Amino acid sequence: MSDPTVQPVPASVVEQVDAADTTLSNPRRAVIALGGNLGNRLETLQGAVDALEDTPGVRVKAVSPVYETEPWGVEPGSQPAYFNAVVVVRTTLPPKSLLERGQAIEEAYDRVRDERWGPRTIDVDIVAYADVVSDDPLLTLPHPRAHERAFVLAPWHDIEPGAELPGRGTVAGLLTAVGRDGVTVRADLELRLPE
Template structure:
């Protein structure tokens, strides 16, 4: 990890120890889907920074990054916040869901995300949408994400990188996109996120 980069927080020692032996080979990795969103500051740069920070995590390897989409904020009055840039990342990981969540929160904190209000504006949002085929109603981390199946800003970029994807317990992403529609989810073909090398 590049410790000179102030936007990347160190992974807690407990997590490093947990996956240290598996970091090179990623023995028996699990598939995870991460949704990213930003509507404050340099949105594209922040999304790329979050992707790079995920890749810098021991036990995580990013396999695909979706195109960038611009969307209106969810759950607030139109025009009350800047629009979002959204993307979805597919990764393989040896981290358990709880440690992946911990890393996501550390990345949010590194980019100074503020949690003053529900549906409030944010520099970065890092959500675990799905982890393998796990179904869990744990209030700390519900899997799959409890609203992913109704959010076009998650489903549309996810479909781009995995046309055969399914939301566990909810069905194929392609069918869910058909049900919720794509209104307000605008492809930003002028922008691009890099897959870490």
């Protein structure tokens, strides 16, 4: 079920995007990482998946298993464990519009940005968008730390074992280099692929 608090992208934004980008007739593949460690983690992840599917110009094509992950970048035990997942979408939105949609989903779930690597209800990160490589400070593509994060690589590998992270190599190779320490698949939990 979709979260009614998540607002659709306004038609005016979609129209501006259409006017600004002539590639929109060709949907692009994007990889989006989801994670959260506050509130009902599974329900929030599912709400984010549903909100992505409800976005004009976005279709969810694959949803990974749920992983439970120790918090990254902080002292062990200082935060609750995260639930993480990766979603592959096809989209006609350009990267910055997809970023805006991700931020709107975070806002709908009361994401707070008080501290770097702080606890959060939901984090929606674009990991990769087609083969785009960009150093734009607003949206660096691919995600600048995805290649060193097992909580992104493991679920992504589950749904796209042959995938490549542009400029970094295969997801399988990157995952082998990083290892799976601190990430555990939760076989008892499942995210639904929107119908």
